[in-house]
């Protein structure tokens with residue numbers, strides 16, 4: 001590696017974790033778990049991103065409470081029995097030279113939706129009861145995100161404390177399962193996001209009203225997890241930098257929140273948006289190329305914390321420009337990685353920094369380097 005090595009392929013160190021590059025695979029729900037237990041699908045789905053050269057792979061939103069899964073077949077870390085199945089995944093990713101994190105989530109008032117490929121809509125409480133599994137929709141106030149959702153129960157102060165404990169216990173299990181990084185899903189209208197926004201939070205106690213009060217759950221949960229999560233491992237927080245609702249949570253609020261999260265030991269703010277009042281697919285932030293990058297840029301500059309940009313980042317040159325322009329420290333790739341699990345390898349090729357195909361695991365890279373010399377001869381008309 002030289003000074004000319006693209007930033008995307010320069011290592012980055014977060015606490016004691018060094019990532020070989022700045023390509024992160026964004027968490028993506030698979031709705032394919034047996035009561036929270038990941039299986040073969042997850043080993044392959046996540047493993048191929050690691051083989052393909054990403055610096056860090058995130059497991060999808062992983063429930064801290066079975067009643068608060070986003071979708072009906074989401075994975076979870078609410079039980080010690082879930083540690084070993086996750087250990088299979090982390091062991092595999094480590095065996096191919098990758099690093100892996102997990103995103104912990106509590107769906108709040110948006111618990112219990114159908115699979116995304118079925119539409120991702122709210123299931124009725126009756127349909128959820130018919131699964132025979134526990135479900136509960138809770139929020140800051142008895143207000144549904146939209147007409148399709150049932151009205152959530154207003155959380156008591158005891159509920160808030162019990163959920164903090166669940167996040168902490170899940171973080172301890174994530175450590176036991178061998179994860180290198182942890183992300184708290186505090187965006188997309190789920191529990192913590194619903195406390196942040198004045199649109200969904202109408203409380204009059206210490207958790208509602210002023211912005212400081214609405215941030216209390218977010219800061220307390222992050223601080224509690226930080227105390228439990230090993231000091232040497234980084235903690236990410238995904239927020240909706242703007243919640244996509246009129247008079248809701250905005251970018252000024254997110255800058256202040258990021259400063260406060262930094263003060264309690266959060267290392268990276270993962271800058272997403274939307275999802276509060278309608279489902280994420282209906283967010284009113286226009287979804288163009290790199291549409292959330294400006295959120296990351298401003299939070300990084302003004303809060304002085306590392307950020308991860310996400311959303312319609314298509315290729316290596318675009319990702320490299322985001323890093324070079326100081327708009328983010330890491331780039332997260334979602335759907336493009338579903339299309340091309342070797343996204344990092346293709347990015348390195350496009351940026352001309354990987355002549356020997358060292359980004360992809362050597363079992364493939366060895367042959368791709370040989371293939372390249374053949375391809376060159378074909379291109380030059382010598383074969």
Ligand SMILES: Cc1cc2nc3c(=O)[nH]c(=O)nc-3n(C[C@H](O)[C@H](O)[C@H](O)COP(=O)(O)O)c2cc1C
Pocket residue numbers: 026027028029030060061103116185188238272310311312313332333334335336
């Ligand atoms: C199939 C799928 C599942 C997703 N699941 C999650 C999730 O579990 N947690 C989360 O924070 N975002 C989730 N997202 C959002 C992605 O992490 C990412 O932020 C979004 O797709 C935008 O990035 P992209 O344009 O690169 O796909 C999901 C997206 C997709 C396509």
